[in-house]
């Protein structure tokens with residue numbers, strides 16, 4: 119049975135107008151081929167949507183048919199090192215169900231709203247512990263999907279090349295309805311923070327990246343600070359669960375967003391804004407002072423849910439990845455870029471820039487770390503005026519400096535950025551997409567523009 123959803127969304131979380139003609143919510147898998155087989159009743163493009171939290175128009179309805187996978191919300195099986203779930207299950211539901219069984223995914227995102235279907239087919243890079251496992255899709259061992267012709271297929275990691283393409287397919291090659299993901303026993307993770315000036319960070323960079331564990335950076339380009347967050351599996355942890363996570367929670371959930379969402383809206387004069395910004399760092403440092411000995415947590419404890427309506431998140435960002443080897447140089451150039459931009463346009467991002475180290479991972483075609491270890495840069499904002507313009511210039515900076523973007527988390531992307539970053543991989547995907555979907559049942563204007 120197909121439910122028509124009333125009040126089709128006119129805008130995604132970024133406020134971009136996109137207007138599909140129909141939004142459907144199929145309740146049975148066999149409804150999907152039925153929709154695809156009737157282009158007159160259900161016009162193209164047919165775009166699957168999971169949680170609708172992407173930062174770009176990758177879902178983009180374009181006068182066509184959006185297929186909401188929300189009714190496919192069952193976790194089907196926990197078995198043999200894997201969990202099998204329907205595409206509409208949210209990560210928060212899945213991760214909590216695993217935790218009850220003493221299990222976890224090899225990677226856990228900080229946001230719980232992501233759908234399992236999107237995990238399978240989009241780029242969700244995460245601070246990584248080891249080579250070959252630097253994005254959520256690499257945890258996917260099998261997916262079941264409906265092709266543009268309405269055919270049901272199952273693809274497992276035994277078909278390596280095919281699953282590598284599907285893990286980067288953004289609903290352009292098929293609508294995924296079921297996914298299997300690898301799981302492991304729950305492991306405690308020790309988290310510690312170190313604060314550096316940019317110069318100190320550069321001087322210690324080689325030992326920072328060669329140390330064990332996953333790395334997340336919090337960069338303040340205007341006040342000369344980099345905070346290095348290191349997550350190390352802790353086999354000996356005797357974890358007292360209550361209270362321990364509050365330290366980081368208070369930083370991630372209260373301190374940063376509180377400043378991020380209030381500063382831009384309330385303070386208009388740049389001078390005043392700058393004064394408050396350094397307060398963010400004082401607050402951050404004070405919070406971290408308490409955690410200088412390191413805290414021990416389980417990964418599911420760092421997951422948080424954004425507001426149920428994506429546009430209420432009041433937080434936005436963009437993401438590019440850069441080669442790990444040159445990152446200190448790149449960071450110095452980024453700081454110079456941010457300061458020059460501020461001097462010229464009186465705009466600066468008033469939330470710290472996040473970054474994650476990604477180990478080399480070739481498990482999906484558009485993996486940001488396909489060619490080697492990378493570090494991301496994620497300028498962030500509460501969605502204040504000036505951020506979109508900043509991103510246009512930042513994209514030029516990032517592309518010129520050899521950056522790799524994503525299709526769901528990099529805003530204001532242009533075809534030349536895609537061609538430069540992905541080259542032959544982009545041409546290969548475009549040709550494959552054209553062959554498998556010659557009538558463009560799934561393709562919307564966003565991807566038509568980027569791939570031709």
Ligand SMILES: Cc1cc2nc3c(=O)[nH]c(=O)nc-3n(C[C@H](O)[C@H](O)[C@H](O)COP(=O)(O)OP(=O)(O)OC[C@H]3O[C@@H](n4cnc5c(N)ncnc54)[C@H](O)[C@@H]3O)c2cc1C
Nearest residue numbers: 166167168169170171172176205233235236289293294431
């Ligand atoms: C405020 C905010 C903070 C965020 N923070 C983080 C973060 O910390 N870490 C992180 O990893 N991400 C983060 N994200 C990004 C976000 O999690 C992902 O970009 C996105 O949400 C993916 O999940 P979704 O279910 O919302 O995908 P959607 O936006 O619904 O879809 C993404 C793409 O996948 C396709 N798709 C969806 N479901 C299917 C399916 N069943 N079959 C085939 N194709 C499908 C869609 O057509 C679209 O092209 C954040 C987003 C926001 C808005």
